[in-house]
Amino acid sequence: MNIAPGKTEVSSIPFEQARVDRLMDEAGIDVLFATSKHNTQYLLGGYKFIFFAAMDAIGHSRYLPIVLYEKGGPEHAAYIGNRMEGGEHQNHPFWTPTLHAACWGTLDAANLAVEHLQxxxxGAARIGIEPAFLPSDAYTLxxxxxxxxxxxxxxxxxETMRAIKTEAELEKLRTASELITDSMLATIAWAREGTSKTDIIEQLRREETNRGAHFEYCLLTLGSSHNRAASSQAWKKGEVLSIDSGGNYHGYIGDLCRMGVLGEPDxxxxxxxxxxxxxxxxxxxKVRAGTxxxxxIAHAESxxxxxxxxxxxxxxxxxxxLITHEAPFLMTNHPVAYEGTYAGxxxxxxxxLSVETTMLHPARGFIKLEDTVAVTDSGYAMFGDRGRGWNRGGA
Known part of the structure; x- marks a missing residue:
């Protein structure tokens, strides 16, 4: 495929430019050099190249999308992508005035980024990079x-840039939560006595996919076990089921947990x-703007x-x-290794927010609820607000 030509004018910027410029100024950054899938997706208004949705590796290297954004200078913004993304641009033009759909690996992408900055x-600016998402060969170049x-x-x-969602992002998160909740409830009702964990997880994958969500994972327990990995363990009469699933809708995560029981709960x-x-x-x-x-956290823990x-x-x-654990970070190393920088x-x-309470009962098993809420001025709005009690299996 031929390299797609660049543009000369700024299309509609898909993020709040003034806020991003302010955050860059506070961080001492002149130019953003975004390379993670989640941040390039955000800066491109939700775009993600389908060819590399599941795997980055190709040939001797890997896919490395790069969004360059100069503070206060959207006319200098650029997107550097894979050669096949020229077709994406033809059908749905990227907003950046400059596009280089020309790369197959990390070094050619990094080299084009350097040329654009110069x-x-x-070339001598304060450049904001993502160390965890910038390959060492590209960094060295x-x-x-x-x-x-x-x-x-x-x-x-x-992270701060992504912490406050737009209305469009909230709708995607709501949809993701609704699809995951409906899929989990349908899967619990489908499962019967003797159905294995592996089969239940596969059924959930089908339920989510058929509803238009992208299946990410399922953490499942049966009976008194606290083991959430797939296995041949079968559901038995009277046992509990804990189903914790993450799936995404247009890149935005639905991450919830619901409970089932085979029979009537005692x-x-x-x-x-x-x-x-x-x-x-x-x-x-305690969830409301200003708290x-x-x-x-302290109130729930008390x-x-x-x-x-x-x-x-x-x-x-x-x-x-866009990712399962992002700002606001409210707790330190509990259990994911990061600082609770937003607690104060x-x-x-x-x-x-994802809010979750997990019980590891010594006899009755893994009992958990995980819910998704959006902060409002007066409180919160819950996404996927159903099936929060005991859901009957084999229904």
Whole structure:
């Protein structure tokens, strides 16, 4: 395929330019050099090249999409992509004035990025990179070609950029949650006595795919086991089922957990799930714009601490969006290894949180609820708000 020609004018910018410019200024960044799939997707208004949706490797190298954005200078923005993306541009033009759909690997992409930075007079600028998503060979090329440039870690700035969702992003997250919830409830109803974990997971994959979601994973437990990996273990009468699934809709994550039981739940099961729900509701009661993230966490943890199930139950909350754990980061190393940098900051309107309470009961098994909520001025809006009780298997 021939290299797609660049453009000369700025199309509609798909993000809030003034906010991004302000965040760049605060971070001391002149030019963004975005290379992760999630940040290039964000900066391109939701675009993701389907050919490399599942795997980046090709030939001796890998796909490396690059979005270059100069603070206050959208007329200098560029997208550097794979040669096959010229067809994408012909059908749905990228907003960036410059496009290089010309690459097959990391070095040719990095070299084109360097040439563009030099062309716009930013060869000695403060360049914001993503260290965890910039291959070492590309980094070395950039460092040698631009010896006077200052390379700055833009990870935190980009996380803050994505923390507050647009209305379009909220709708995608809502849709993702609805599709995942419907798929889980359908799968629980489908499963029968004797159905294996492997078969249940495969059924969930089909349910999500048939509804238009992209299946990511399913963490599943049956009975008293706390093991969430696929196996030949079969569901038995009277046992619980915990189904925790992540799938995405146009790149945005739906990540929820619902409970099933094969038969009718006994009084103990009803009581145990009610304990989990009490902690969830405690967290929800503190979710609103202006509340410190840490105050929401502390309140839920205090309610859990007073519970009779505290010794084997855990509470956790985290931000979500294009990736499963993103800003706001509310807890430190619990369990994912990052700092709770947003605990002392107020929640803001249109932040999206995953709120989860997990019980590892020694006899009754893995009992958990995980919900998705968007922060509003007066409280929260829950996505996928159904099936939060005991759902009957074989229904």
């Amino acid at each position: 062309k716009i007079g930013k 950039i460092r040698k070609a631009l010896p006077d440039a200052k390379l700055i870690d833009a990870t935190g700035m980009l 009084a103990e099961l009803e009581d145990l799930l009610a304990e989990v729900e009490t902690v969830q509701q405690a967290a929800f009661s 410190l993230g840490g105050d929401m 309610v859990l601490k007073a519970s009779k199930v505290a010794s084997y139950t855990d509470f956790f909350a985290h931000g979500m969006g 900051k107020p929640l803001e309107r249109n932040m999206v």
